[in-house]
Amino acid sequence: MRVQRVSAASAPTVGRTVDWDFAATVARKLVRPTPPVTEYTRRQAIEQLSEAARRSEGPVREVTGLVEGATITEARIVDRREWVTAASQSMRVMTGGDGGDASGFLTRRITGAQTGAVLAFVSSGILGQYDPFATGSDSGSSAGGQERSDSGSSSSPGELLLVYPNVIAVERTLRVQPADFRLWVCLHEVTHRVQFRANPWLADHMSQALAVLTDDATQDAGAVVGRLSEFVRDRRNGVEAEPNAEGILGLMRAIQSEPQRAALDQLLVLGTLLEGHADHVMDAVGPAVVPTVATIRRRFNDRRQRKQPPLQRVVRALLGFDAKMSQYTRGKAFVDDVVSKVGxxxxxxxWTGPETLPLPAEVDEPRRWIDRVL
Structure with a gap:
């Protein structure tokens, strides 16, 4: 079953205000230099990540019980510049960016530059991702110089990307066993691949919510200003000294219409479930296949909670990284609790369909989801 694309008529308007090719060009120029490594270390990391991605599939399927019925596809091992190229292509698809010009050349270039700057910032921290919207049409080689396999062709949507310079940087920072850490990372990312390939409706569900969230064609400027003013008045006495996850989400909701708020809730809940489920699987599989998993988990969690410089904290909050960290914690607690009670x-x-996903209030109260759905 192929991932359904958002039709041109219903495609989000935001994507068509971005020059995606220019965004990728800007991002590649702004990407931070990678940590210095020898050619031997680089090749070893690429080979170990490729092998770890293959090894992870079996244990993940066994623990989750999600059998996609498809052959194991090869991961694509990339550097930071290759990741921003792939990410910009995926975002073009997700946001309907091929739907034609919705704005002038200058506007598209400006928003393209802004998007490119964001992608460059993210590229230095992301370890890997499963992109359910990738068409596999890029026939380029992986970072290891190996040709893409047939499973990466356009007939099979979705692609697993692993950013090897960032994996090397983090494992050095944490002072953990490289081979164990690389396998541990792959367990998480391969879980996402299994989630989407075993449940093809997930990608379409995301597309539909994103289409509503980014469609500003029906937004009334006066109503937006009114909602924003009300938000500011309500928070005047308790405003934070700097942006945080709750503050940024509150601001987003203040300027959104009701359908957009509902779409945002859908995406946040789905993201929380996906990330929490992947973290649960990492820990369930980990002890059997990753000897130093306890040390890796402890040091990785410490890194997540480490205090950042003020400017970086602001940028991370604006880009939603704090909310992402909350998704890991809350989502894993939800999955841990439900699995411990019902198996x-x-x-x-x-995974049956949108109606069986947890509601926002059920994420922190798993018993309510069990009572409603099971």
Whole structure:
């Protein structure tokens, strides 16, 4: 079953205000230099990540009970510049960026530059991702110089990307065993691949919510200003000294229409479930295949909670990284609780369709999801 694309008529308007090719060009120029490594270390990391991605699939399928019925596809091992190229292509698809010019050349270039700057910032921290919207049409080689396999062709949407310079940088920072850490990272990312390929409706569900969230064609400027003013008045006495996850989400909701708020809730809940489920699987699989998993988990969690410089904290909050960290923690607690009570087989009812996904209030109260769905 192929991932359904958002039609041109219903495509989000935001994507068509961005010059995506220019965004990728800007991002590649702004990408921070990678940590110095020898050619031997680079080749070793690429080979180990490729092998770890293959090794992860079997244990992940076994623990989750999600069998996609498809052959194991090769991961694509990339550097930071290759990642921003792939990410910009995916965002073009997700946001309807091929739907034609919705604005002038200058506007598209400005928004392209802004988007490129964001992609460059993200590229220095992301370890890997499964992109369910990738068409596999890029026939380029992986960072290891190996040709893409047939499983990466356009007939099979979705692609697993692993950013090897960032993996090397983090494992050095954490002072952990490289081979173990690379396998641990792959367990998380391969879980996302299994989630989407075993449940093809997930990608379409994301597309539909994103289409509503980024469609500003029906937004009334006066109503937006009114909602924003009300938000400012309500928070005047308790405003934070700097942006945080809750503040940024509150600001987003203040300027959104009701359908957009509902779409944002859908995306946040889905993201929380996906990330929490992947973290649960990492820990469930980890001890059997990753000897130093306890040390890796402890040091990785410490890194997540480490205090950042003020400017970086502001940027991270604006880009939603704090909310992302909350997704890992809250999502894992939800999955841990439900699986401990009903087992993984009954938990998997959550993947039936949109109606069985947890509601926002149920994420922190798993018993309510069990009562409603099971």
């Amino acid at each position: 993984m087989e009954r938990f998997n009812v959550v």
